[in-house]
Amino acid sequence: MGVSAPPLPSSPADGLPELLRESGQREVFCGLTSIVWLHRRMPDAFFLVVGSRTCAHLIQSAAGVMIFAEPRFGTAILGEKDLAGLADANEELDRLVKDLLERRPEIRTLFLVGSCPSEVIKLDLAKAAERLSTQLHGRVRVLNYSGSGIETTFTQGEDNALLALLPLMPASDEEQLLIVGTLADAVEDRVRLIFERLGIPTVRSLPPRRSTELPPIGRGTRVLLAQPFLSATARALQHRGATLLSAPYPFGVEGSRDWMAAAAAAFGVSPERVSEVLDPLVERGRLALESHRQVLAGKRLFLLPDSQLEIPLARFLARECGMELVEVGVPYLDRQLMAADLALLPAGTQLSEGQDVERQLDRVRAARPDLVLCGLGLANPLEAEGIATKWSIELVFSPIHGCDQAGDLAELFARPLRRRALLQLS
């Protein structure tokens, strides 16, 4: 699939009703939140947000329940002096980074993460990263990306972080399969093993487990996106010569099979070999799904926008678990990266892009769905109204990719329904 294809008509795919576009209050995280999982994926990296006390408060509210002997993220909080004149902001940043690195000499990559305040006052963090990289050459690489709320929604922070790593990836036209997007370690191992069995010679991941071990990139690279929120990274990888493979995202048995088969096809693996390797996985995955399918089939699902995972998840839950889709909300719709999944959505699925949270909640209440996928700001209040919820952030923190995780993924949705049936508290 070429990402430079002409824009599609306003209906996202054949058989789907017109896209509902809304603007109003958006109940979503900003891209800074991506730090909460990226700091574990690359433990040798440090994420320094340049922003306000609000930014610091956000990250610690999300991650601060874990007790850190060695914090892996922090905030350079702008003060009134910094706002008054930009002249010394760079000196201030240099001083702070020096202090930080003295405390944490083991840091190999330092991300300067832009925020709303730093973007609004137009603090040039890219230049600062360049300058610091030169100063610290050979010890620490300093990079910059924006996780601001005005520019990014939740998982888009990862997109920007990977984009920042891109210039550091060595050039090589070596044949390889590059899996892009954070995967749980065990899932990553699993997926690599299966690709090995399929006979794909070299499989690498972005982001890597160590920030210094970046995969090479070039004309021999075929990119398979593991996550649907990597628009900018996917485009940039193509600019470095890589080919982007088109496939649904690896959620559920069907999506995972198609995803792996797409890579196999790109490497000329015979369909017979693909069936030989993947069919047992598919069969086993279906078995694992069965008990959850019994809970989920026929249940009506409403997905609120959060992470961009909504469309592939809706596809999986509808096609493999028999759920009915009331509305599938996404923060933004990248039709090209979503094309394969859109094509698999049941006809008549209502998609919405953007959000006016009050009006969307009116629709939720009117529809009385059996399950609502939503953020934690809405979950408990909806539960108190008698509406079952599945909180969405969990999906970016859980191993949910691949055939062998299909049962686990379905369970995440079945569990709140089982729990409601189980509790006898009235």
Next chain:
Amino acid sequence: MELTLWTYEGPPHVGAMRIATSMEGVHYVLHAPQGDTYADLLFTMIERRDRRPPVTYTTFQARDLGGDTADLVIRTLRDAVDRFRPEALLVGESCTAELIQDQPGALAAGMDLGVPMVNLELPAYSKKENWGAAETFYQLVRGLLKEQVPPPGSPKPSLDRWRVEGRRPRVNLLGPSLLGFRCRDDVREITRLLAEHGIDVAVVAPLGARPADLRRIPTADANVCLYPEVAGTVCGWLERSFGQPVVRTVPIGIGATAEFLRELHALLGLELPVELEAGADGTSEAERRSRLPWYSKSVDSTYLTGKRVFIFGDATHAVAAARVASRELGFEVVGLGSYSREQAREVRAAAKELGLEALISDDYLAVEKAMAEAAPELVLGTQMERHSAKRLGIPCAVISAPLHVQDVPARYSPQMGWEGANVLFDTWVHPLMMGLEEHLIGMFRHDFEFVDGHRSHLGDGAPSVSPTADAVHEGAASQGAAAVALVEAPAAVAGEPLWTADGEAELHKIPFFVRGKVRRNTEAFARERGLAEISAETLYDAKAHFSR
């Protein structure tokens, strides 16, 4: 610019949210970028509230900055008032909105919204959460009461007005709020305590109050300033404007509770009951309502004597803790500090009494450094001190906000009054026993049961996990961990299926607290099918088989 790994307080608009969300009938329109709605989670997750906070955000994005963000503010204000029909409206900005200067308060004032409106000016780059809460509470009370303020020179109400009016004395409890430390139960404890002494509570605010309740504040005979960080400003204003006296002793600990009651009796012109007079041993009858005095005197507590303790928190809780630690538990306070600059003087005075120099700082690293230098055996601090204490390997208990979800417990757990003192005793001594055990582990490292990382007395404790952090393993209790670790080693029994190297490797990728279960399930699965060995594939076959 200031490097912050952990921040003790949120931005001031979070303080304003605490006031709005603590109350009923108040709505807050907040000019803020997309993403700042994270603050809702503080209330829905940490406080576990069953309703959305009464906050409408403009959630502007980069593309709005090119257009008219002021217009966005106006639309948001109108929608919020139409939809929620509040009895009072707060209008303010978050840090980013402060930079673009749309003046939402001025815009709202020009809109004739038909509802009392408070324009909040909270400087996000110089002030913080508690200041924001105090300022918001003050502005709201002042806005609602300014018409009731008696003209200057009016006589102050007499202290025994209640007697003249032939009713019981009544007081307001000011300061309790959501995200404050244990406010829910402190209010209950103090209300009960006052009732025992024939004193009624007129208004509790902001927690649970409506704007109409705030208008009744002047009908009380005195104000009890339970949380000076939030209510100090408003209590001062009420004293100046309405002549309402303020009880400033915060009743945390045995001595402070008794002193609080004596102060209140004096203020209200009530006769001091005999049970509040100190007996021959210096303890009054009332104090025996708490178990802390006897528990602390009993021989089991002898080993607590002189335990070195480092105390840090908001000023109110830090000062109270220092008094309880030094006088009521027999600890040696080796460090005392607070992040509340507004109450620095009180903390300095309390530190001086203990022969210490107070640490007034909101720099987490400075606190950690002071802690390391003081080399305490126990840290009484905030959620943030738990990080430093972990790094330094020191037992720690939480005495003050900032807090996390485990410090909003379901059980009754006040800090104030007689029952509060019971809670303090248990909470502070609990990690110390763990400390003792850690010493034994340090001495004898070859033990088969008390191995590295083992905390036997915490075995039955609830795991301190938040829903966000514990995303993958809902409800997985840490208590299983130790047991699982012990059944880890595979038993080489004849006829039993053997784990292949890749099977074993796969198994070790399973999180440790469920690993034992996966191992057992997989072996049962293999046995059932008569398999001789267990590979990674078998593990996944079993996993799929048992999936339900």
